[in-house]
Amino acid sequence: MSTLSATPSSSSLPSALPQPPVRPEYERALEPLNAVSVERELSWPQRLWGQGWLRKSVILLLLALLWEGVARWQDNELLLPTFLQTARALIDGLASGELLVKLRISLAVLLQGYAIGVIAALALTTLAVSTRIGRDLLSTLTSMFNPLPAIALLPLALLWFGLGQPSLVFVLVHSVLWPLALNTYAGFQSVPETLRMTGRNYGLHQQWLGLRYVLQILLPAALPAILSGLKIGWAFAWRTLIAAELVFGASSGKGGLGWYIFQNRNELYTDKVFAGLAMVILIGLLVEGLGFQTLERLTVRRWGMQR
Numbered sequence: 001m002s003t004l005s006a007t008p009s010s011s012s013l014p015s016a017l018p019q020p021p022v023r024p025e026y027e028r029a030l031e032p033l034n035a036v037s038v039e040r041e042l043s044w045p046q047r048l049w050g051q052g053w054l055r056k057s058v059i060l061l062l063l064a065l066l067w068e069g070v071a072r073w074q075d076n077e078l079l080l081p082t083f084l085q086t087a088r089a090l091i092d093g094l095a096s097g098e099l100l101v102k103l104r105i106s107l108a109v110l111l112q113g114y115a116i117g118v119i120a121a122l123a124l125t126t127l128a129v130s131t132r133i134g135r136d137l138l139s140t141l142t143s144m145f146n147p148l149p150a151i152a153l154l155p156l157a158l159l160w161f162g163l164g165q166p167s168l169v170f171v172l173v174h175s176v177l178w179p180l181a182l183n184t185y186a187g188f189q190s191v192p193e194t195l196r197m198t199g200r201n202y203g204l205h206q207q208w209l210g211l212r213y214v215l216q217i218l219l220p221a222a223l224p225a226i227l228s229g230l231k232i233g234w235a236f237a238w239r240t241l242i243a244a245e246l247v248f249g250a251s252s253g254k255g256g257l258g259w260y261i262f263q264n265r266n267e268l269y270t271d272k273v274f275a276g277l278a279m280v281i282l283i284g285l286l287v288e289g290l291g292f293q294t295l296e297r298l299t300v301r302r303w304g305m306q307r
Contacts, residue, residue, distance in 0.1 A: 053289075064083045065083075067082075067083045068082050068083040068084065071083065071085075077270065077271070078268065078270055079270070080270075081270050081271040081274055085271045086271055086274040086275055086278060087278075088271070089269075089271040089272050089274070089275040090275040090278055090279065093272065093275055093276075093279075098260075099257075099260070099275070099276070099279055102255065102256050102257050102259070102260045102276075103256070103257060103279060103283070105255065105256040106241060106242075106245065106256030106257045106258070107283075109165050109168045109169060109172070109241060109256065110172065110237060110238065110241050112165075112169050112172075113168065113169040113170075113171075113172025113173050113175075113176065113237060113241070114172065114176055114233070114234065114237050116169065116172075116173050116176075117172065117173045117174075117175070117176025117177045117180065117233060117237070118176065118180060118230070118233070120173065120177050120181075121176070121177050121178075121180040121181040121184060121229075121233075122184065124137075124138055124141075124177075124181050125138065125181050125184040125185045125188060126211065126214045128185055128188075129185070129188050129214060129218060130213075130214070138181060138185060141178075142178050142181060142182055145174065145177075145178055146178035146179065146182065148174075150171045150172070150174045150175035150236070150240045150244075151171070151240060151243050151244065151247075153170070153171050153174055154167075154171065154244065154247060154248065157170045157171055158248065163248050167244075167248065168241060168244050168245070171240055171244050172237050172240060172241060172244075175233070175236040175237050175239075175240040176233040176234075176236060176237050177233075179229060179232045179233050179236060180226075180229040180230060180232070180233040181229075182229070183225050183226065183228055183229025183232065184222065184225065184226050184229055186225055187218075187221075187222025187223075187224065187225025187226055187229075188214075188218045188222050190222065190225065191217070191218055191221040191222055192221070195217055195221055196217065198217065199213045199216065199217035199218075200213075223299060223300055223305065224300045224305055227292065227295065227296060227299075227300065230292070231288070231292050234287060234292075235284075238280070238283070238284060238287075241256070241258065242256075242257060242258040242261075242280055243258065244258065245257065245258025245259045245262070246258040246259070246261065246262045257276055257279060257280055260272075260276045261273050261276040261277065264276065
């Protein structure tokens, strides 16, 4: 009995499929480098305009020109002095030392209240991320006191601490504490779980009531949110200080920028009032430009955490 072969015959195979044409190979000579068009370099005006400080200076100059034009059109020095009159009053106040003394008094009070508020906010958020009762405490206190304006605590500050710097420090701590605590806690909550697990694996959350866990894991990872909270707290504190000094900022004949503005308003020195306001604005610009932007450039931007 003959066996059948397992291999099919050639007649049963389908005809070969048509093959695509083979693309011929060729070599392409590279063009010399000097023949390739190179993008034109930016001219020095374009490079100069790329600087942020110059663009901001142009904006300030345009605002000053607009101010000068509106004041000259209104022609009423009592209501709106010109920019040149305000600049002259500002220079005179700085030259005589009067504005510098007022500025030193305000900044001394501001730094005290701001430092106490920052320390209290970090302590409160550290407790919140370490314990459940701390988290409930932070949520309850921020819901209660964050919507409360700091200036509304003026009557209580006067009753508890009297007329002077302790009352100002009290309202400044209130204005800094709650927004900074909220931003810091939100930053802690956004830390990736991988970093949290790393800290727990090393046992950092069990050391010093979780302080090493916060300082070495949560704080660096949440630094962009913390810096944002510091800027918000600074703005709230600066506004609250000037508003509080307008009401009760003088003690024993000493007052800050707010009292300087209030006193000159009573004496109808409108140019000095605007000079005091200009000093408040200049301090805000200096703190933002030289302080927080430098800190961001050296930390979160350098580390690639922020654009």
